[in-house]
Amino acid sequence: MSWHVLGAGSLGSLWATRLFRAGVPVQLILRDAQRLAAYRQAGGLTLVEQGQASLYAIVAGDLNEQAPIERLLLACKAYDAAEAIAAVAHRLTPEAEVILLQNGLGSQDEVAVQLPGRRCLPASSTEGAFRDGDWRVVFAGQGHNWIGDPLDATPPGWLSDLQRSHIPHTWSPDILARLWRKLALNCAINPLTVLHGCRNGELVRHGDQVDALCAELAGLLHGCGQADAARDLHLDVWRVIEATAANYSSMYQDVAAGRRTEISYLLGYACAAAERAALQVPHLKVVHRQLLEHLDRHGLPRY
Numbered sequence: 001m002s003w004h005v006l007g008a009g010s011l012g013s014l015w016a017t018r019l020f021r022a023g024v025p026v027q028l029i030l031r032d033a034q035r036l037a038a039y040r041q042a043g044g045l046t047l048v049e050q051g052q053a054s055l056y057a058i059v060a061g062d063l064n065e066q067a068p069i070e071r072l073l074l075a076c077k078a079y080d081a082a083e084a085i086a087a088v089a090h091r092l093t094p095e096a097e098v099i100l101l102q103n104g105l106g107s108q109d110e111v112a113v114q115l116p117g118r119r120c121l122p123a124s125s126t127e128g129a130f131r132d133g134d135w136r137v138v139f140a141g142q143g144h145n146w147i148g149d150p151l152d153a154t155p156p157g158w159l160s161d162l163q164r165s166h167i168p169h170t171w172s173p174d175i176l177a178r179l180w181r182k183l184a185l186n187c188a189i190n191p192l193t194v195l196h197g198c199r200n201g202e203l204v205r206h207g208d209q210v211d212a213l214c215a216e217l218a219g220l221l222h223g224c225g226q227a228d229a230a231r232d233l234h235l236d237v238w239r240v241i242e243a244t245a246a247n248y249s250s251m252y253q254d255v256a257a258g259r260r261t262e263i264s265y266l267l268g269y270a271c272a273a274a275e276r277a278a279l280q281v282p283h284l285k286v287v288h289r290q291l292l293e294h295l296d297r298h299g300l301p302r303y
């Protein structure tokens, strides 16, 4: 059974190249005939690891192809997920399984609602990769992947493909708690690094703001039935700030590079969830408003 990887960006390429070189059948789904022609011109995907570049001639098709899909890795940004799945939904077999690599929350439901009866498995990744050219991905940070299914705790058989491909992973029956926790960490750190224009570690100078956001986020997690995800959030936020002190957050990097952010699926999702649960989150709301204004000033989308 072949893996299909939709989105040959940073994470999609990182997964596809590792599956391919382990001999696991995999093919890429690219946006259109033009992107497919450019890919074929490049001769494949290049993975750069510890300065060593290797080219992998992975089979690719585009969204117009009609061959059935049994296992799909959806590897686009959260804001592209719903549209991307709509373009391939008719190709998914009734037993098809879809692994969702999107950060944040919200896109998983936008996808699942289009795939009644199909198994959708959200993943949460701490691996780091970036593109330093078209069809070239740099493996920048070792990490881990947690994969789960909120509706069914039975691990899928294809985890052995990940094992064989040395893709570090853990089957996670509490994947929603993990996604919520990651969202809360992101909301406590990333927006402030954008607003203060600083590295993660410099947030020690804005400790009161971080602490106020942590308190509201812990309350939000409790209010949304995610008490486990709220445990020691505050300590974890400061641990992450210290451990990543020299780094610029992903949101900071997106804004600095003029790239669209995933704000709607991170801070925007948190504020909407608070509204639905009738919870007061004044600090989160202020930071959200300031971040939207910041995006406006930089000509970037608010969603």
Ligand code: NAP
Residues within 6 Å of the ligand: 006, 007, 008, 009, 010, 011, 012, 029, 030, 031, 035, 063, 075, 076, 077, 078, 080, 083, 084, 087, 101, 102, 103, 125, 126, 127, 128, 129, 130, 131, 262
């Ligand atoms: P990325 O490098 O921007 O890659 C996304 C890819 O999806 C692009 O190649 C894009 O194609 C493709 N795409 C979007 N819509 C498509 C469509 N309709 N049909 C075909 N291809 C489509 O993004 P990423 O960094 O891999 O991030 C993916 C997700 O993983 C995000 O939610 C991110 O937050 C999360 N994540 C990333 C990292 C990381 O280190 N990169 C780490 C943890 C989590 P084009 O190139 O043609 O636009």
